[in-house]
Amino acid sequence: MSNSIPEIEDSKLLFVFGYNAADSHPIVARRIVRAKEKGAQIITVDPRRTEAARISDLWLPITNGANMALVNACANVLIEEDLYNHDYVEKYTEGFESYRETVSRYSPEAVEHITGVKPELVRKAMRMYAAAPDAFILYGMGVTQFGQAVDVVKGLSGLALLTGNYGRPSVGIGPVRGQNNVQGTCDVGVLPNVFPGYQSVTDANVRAKFAKAWGVESLPDKVGYMLSAIPHLVKDGKLKAFYVFGEDPAQTDADLAGVREALQTLELVIVQDIFMNKTALFADVILPATAWGEHEGIYSSADRGFQHFRKAIEPKGDVKVDWEIFSLMANAMGYPMHYNNTKEIWDEMRELCPIYYGATYEKIDSQGGVQWPCPTLDHPGTPYLYKGNKFDRPNGKGLLFASEWRPPLEQVDGEYPLVLSTVREVGHYSCRTMTGNCPTLKTLADEPGYLQINSADAAKYGIEDEALLWISSRRGRVITRAQITDRANAGTVYMTYQWWIGACNELTLEHVDPISKTPEFKYCAVKIEPISDQLRAEQYLQEEYSKLRYRLSEPVH
Amino acid sequence: MEKKVETICPYCGAGCHLNLVTRNGKIVRAEGAPGRTNEGQLCLKGLYGWEFLNDTKVLSPRLKKPLIRYSRSEPFHETSWEEAIRFASTRLMEIKKKYGPDAIMATGSARGPGNEANYVMQKLVRAVFGTNNIDHCARI
Numbered sequence: 223m224s225n226s227i228p229e230i231e232d233s234k235l236l237f238v239f240g241y242n243a244a245d246s247h248p249i250v251a252r253r254i255v256r257a258k259e260k261g262a263q264i265i266t267v268d269p270r271r272t273e274a275a276r277i278s279d280l281w282l283p284i285t286n287g288a289n290m291a292l293v294n295a296c297a298n299v300l301i302e303e304d305l306y307n308h309d310y311v312e313k314y315t316e317g318f319e320s321y322r323e324t325v326s327r328y329s330p331e332a333v334e335h336i337t338g339v340k341p342e343l344v345r346k347a348m349r350m351y352a353a354a355p356d357a358f359i360l361y362g363m364g365v366t367q368f369g370q371a372v373d374v375v376k377g378l379s380g381l382a383l384l385t386g387n388y389g390r391p392s393v394g395i396g397p398v399r400g401q402n403n404v405q406g407t408c409d410v411g412v413l414p415n416v417f418p419g420y421q422s423v424t425d426a427n428v429r430a431k432f433a434k435a436w437g438v439e440s441l442p443d444k445v446g447y448m449l450s451a452i453p454h455l456v457k458d459g460k461l462k463a464f465y466v467f468g469e470d471p472a473q474t475d476a477d478l479a480g481v482r483e484a485l486q487t488l489e490l491v492i493v494q495d496i497f498m499n500k501t502a503l504f505a506d507v508i509l510p511a512t513a514w515g516e517h518e519g520i521y522s523s524a525d526r527g528f529q530h531f532r533k534a535i536e537p538k539g540d541v542k543v544d545w546e547i548f549s550l551m552a553n554a555m556g557y558p559m560h561y562n563n564t565k566e567i568w569d570e571m572r573e574l575c576p577i578y579y580g581a582t583y584e585k586i587d588s589q590g591g592v593q594w595p596c597p598t599l600d601h602p603g604t605p606y607l608y609k610g611n612k613f614d615r616p617n618g619k620g621l622l623f624a625s626e627w628r629p630p631l632e633q634v635d636g637e638y639p640l641v642l643s644t645v646r647e648v649g650h651y652s653c654r655t656m657t658g659n660c661p662t663l664k665t666l667a668d669e670p671g672y673l674q675i676n677s678a679d680a681a682k683y684g685i686e687d688e689a690l691l692w693i694s695s696r697r698g699r700v701i702t703r704a705q706i707t708d709r710a711n712a713g714t715v716y717m718t719y720q721w722w723i724g725a726c727n728e729l730t731l732e733h734v735d736p737i738s739k740t741p742e743f744k745y746c747a748v749k750i751e752p753i754s755d756q757l758r759a760e761q762y763l764q765e766e767y768s769k770l771r772y773r774l775s776e777p778v779h
Numbered sequence: 780m781e782k783k784v785e786t787i788c789p790y791c792g793a794g795c796h797l798n799l800v801t802r803n804g805k806i807v808r809a810e811g812a813p814g815r816t817n818e819g820q821l822c823l824k825g826l827y828g829w830e831f832l833n834d835t836k837v838l839s840p841r842l843k844k845p846l847i848r849y850s851r852s853e854p855f856h857e858t859s860w861e862e863a864i865r866f867a868s869t870r871l872m873e874i875k876k877k878y879g880p881d882a883i884m885a886t887g888s889a890r891g892p893g894n895e896a897n898y899v900m901q902k903l904v905r906a907v908f909g910t911n912n913i914d915h916c917a918r919i
Contacts, residue, residue, distance in 0.1 A: 468888025519893025523794025539843025
């Protein structure tokens with residue numbers, strides 16, 4: 223995020239784009255409510271009538287898969303109605319002419335057949351956005367989980383550049399990241415193209431610095447593979463061993479049948495985790511680790527905040543902390559590695575990363591956290607980026623970059639007439655191994671999860687509220703339960719991705735954004751079928767649930 | 780005698796501070812703490828999301844011993860740490876020798892382990908395995 227979570231409530235306008243905070247980040251949602259209480263205007267772009275949409279001044283009910291067309295229409299209005307900040311664009315950006323040329327073809331009227339949004343709503347939204355003294359764009363997976371995602375992020379940052387909404391509190395763009403430490407995992411170089419601190423693996427000087435610190439002659443200079451490519455890499459014979467650390471791709475990745483085939487084909491699968499999960503069923507060796515609550519370290523919040531999490535209880539069983547397991551592996555492979563505690567590891571990393579150097583454990587503890595960049599020991603950290611409107615580009619200028627809209631890959635047809643979009647569950651998290659084992663949270667929601675469906679579609683396909691039904695795509699079929707709600711738009715159905723029986727990723731497809739390689743979880747074609755014998759269906763559900771629980775518990779006993 | 784440990788919630792990226800309250804070495808409840816982003820508030824996952832630490836087996840059991848199988852047709856059986864590490868490291872070295880380091884891929888974990896564990900994992904992959912094939916579910 224360019225800016226911080228607490229700044230949300232002091233913005234004068236929130237432009238919420240494909241982000242359902244009420245379900246994915248309830249505590250961030252509180253800031254949106256408080257901003258409204260303090261008088262901010264709210265504009266929401268979402269095909270569903272989310273809680274943010276409900277309390278908005280303006281709701282743009284976009285057609286699923288039309289993000290780029292709508293963002294370009296927004297830019298078109300800002301430029302053609304002369305609402306943009308000429309002085310800011312002149313001083314701090316580049317690329318305006320070609321940007322203008324591309325978006326000129328996207329007037330709200332010209333793309334209404336794609337976006338489904340009435341042109342006057344788009345114009346009104348941009349007049350409000352441009353007039354606001356401070357405007358903050360919040361976006362979520364409704365932007366990033368499409369085959370065209372990075373282009374849309376660049377498009378949203380273009381709207382902030384056009385209106386000069388950077389470089390001060392309560393403005394900018396905020397991708398509110400999903401998992402508690404997804405920001406941190408990026409920060410410390412768990413990416414195929416960068417070392418910790420976003421230092422490129424293709425930079426010889428960077429490689430030399432890390433090689434020296436780590437005591438090796440050289441380090442690999444080729445950018446590595448991305449996770450979403452694994453099924454193809456295995457099929458092509460390029461990948462033979464997979465070390466899975468604290469993830470469950472056999473539940474969370476797209477097109478699960480393809481993932482299972484890859485896991486079966488691999489010569490070696492190592493799983494290091496806290497619970498048995500679907501991926502572990504394919505492993506050759508399973509290494510049991512300590513969980514949150516049983517060890518300490520630093521997490522990075524979505525707004526770049528390093529914070530110290532601590533050990534509260536002793537672990538039970540013959541388990542080890544993750545970094546100790548990695549040290550054992552390194553030593554067994556002939557590389558001496560030894561750490562006594564997390565602070566030693568953190569200090570080794572700080573020394574190698576200029577943007578984190580000043581974020582010591584002592585400072586994180588005394589301040590309650592440190593937001594990077596924090597380059598020196600006397601630096602307090604950075605709540606918002608781009609102060610003085612200097613951007614992370616060689617010449618310091620923000621790039622205005624427009625792309626043509628591309629439709630989602632798998633279109634609906636006579637056989638698969640509905641769009642499936644996968645969304646979030648408020649009371650459960652990710653692959654659900656943690657929240658699924660919390661009895662209180664189980665009472666909020668349980669298998670097989672719900673299919674959110676508009677009342678018109680429910681009537682059309684003979685689906686009753688709370689009834690079990692089959693949903694299928696070209697890749698698979700699962701059982702789920704209907705929740706008839708007009709928060710969902712007609713023509714699209716929604717499933718949360720936490721369920722192991724009603725696993726929506728049996729249906730999704732592995733079509734990825736060309737740059738981020740994130741799959742198009744928000745769009746595939748499906749059909750639904752009512753089940754006449756509901757009693758038998760309920761029994762089937764219970765049987766499947768019992769069988770799965772048995773398969774997961776059997777290896778441990 | 781109750782003890783309080785201030786920590787950070789392991790669920791979403793909001794980074795809420797919370798206190799885990801323990802009695803006789805067991806967690807009895809969580810309460811909101813004054814963090815920068817949450818200012819004492821918690822959602823339901825923050826309030827009740829610690830319950831899995833009691834190994835409730837509601838959905839799946841905690842892993843408590845290294846498990847191994849020498850053939851995929853076999854069931855898993857418990858083993859020692861020495862044997863688990865020996866097996867995993869020997870197989871990795873064989874695969875590296877036969878197919879090259881880029882035939883190995885690893886993930887990080889964006890959840891409980893934390894930045895230090897992830898730092899050590901990417902160091903293991905880059906410095907010891909000899910590949911940049913490391914990624915995590917940022918794109919999932």
